[in-house]
Amino acid sequence: MRGFWDREEKPYVIALLLTPILWMIYALFSGRYFPDPGKVLMIDSGVWACVFIVAVLCMSPATKYLRLRFLSRYRRIVGLLAFSYALFHLLVYLVLFAGLSVEWIVSDLLEKPYIYAGVSSLLILIALAITSTKKMMKRLGKNWKKLHQCVYIAAACVVAHLWWQVRSDITIALAVSAFIVPLLLLRIWQSPTFQKYFK
Numbered sequence: 001m002r003g004f005w006d007r008e009e010k011p012y013v014i015a016l017l018l019t020p021i022l023w024m025i026y027a028l029f030s031g032r033y034f035p036d037p038g039k040v041l042m043i044d045s046g047v048w049a050c051v052f053i054v055a056v057l058c059m060s061p062a063t064k065y066l067r068l069r070f071l072s073r074y075r076r077i078v079g080l081l082a083f084s085y086a087l088f089h090l091l092v093y094l095v096l097f098a099g100l101s102v103e104w105i106v107s108d109l110l111e112k113p114y115i116y117a118g119v120s121s122l123l124i125l126i127a128l129a130i131t132s133t134k135k136m137m138k139r140l141g142k143n144w145k146k147l148h149q150c151v152y153i154a155a156a157c158v159v160a161h162l163w164w165q166v167r168s169d170i171t172i173a174l175a176v177s178a179f180i181v182p183l184l185l186l187r188i189w190q191s192p193t194f195q196k197y198f199k
Helices: 010-029 037-065 069-097 102-111 114-130 134-140 142-148 151-164 171-190 192-197
Strands: none
Touching: 010 037, 010 069, 037 069, 037 151, 037 171, 069 114, 102 114, 114 142, 114 151, 134 142, 151 171
């Protein structure tokens, strides 16, 4: 069976998945995010990063329980885009929100600890993106699967990142958690340790 990267629909799927980030860039330069582009784009980019992380977590259950095996061919591209949207979210913060000000960033690191949860998630996604190639799969062997299960830790960090910064509006944190938390619990239920001692 041919993988995603060998299929004719590849450019169309990639174009579709890149539509949100292209729209955000267009909205920014067309003035739709003014008068506070940094704040609005931070929210939008963060939401889309969460959407793709949820999509990655849904791949295995959908393949296993819903028999949607064709989705497995899209796992790598969706994972890479989850990383890309998370990185874009960070760049928006650094450039538009913090204005590349070292003093501002240091102040935020001291006053807003939820940033550490977000950065932790991004660092995990970076490691997964770097090791997503077939060459790295062969090089890492059995350790590759163990490493890529860290996506669940990244997802947990996302939930912490969202709830840690909540002031009054819990809409986004609640919506993302409604998807991520059940998927994390499903993963725990499927784990060999749980199956061995609790089932």
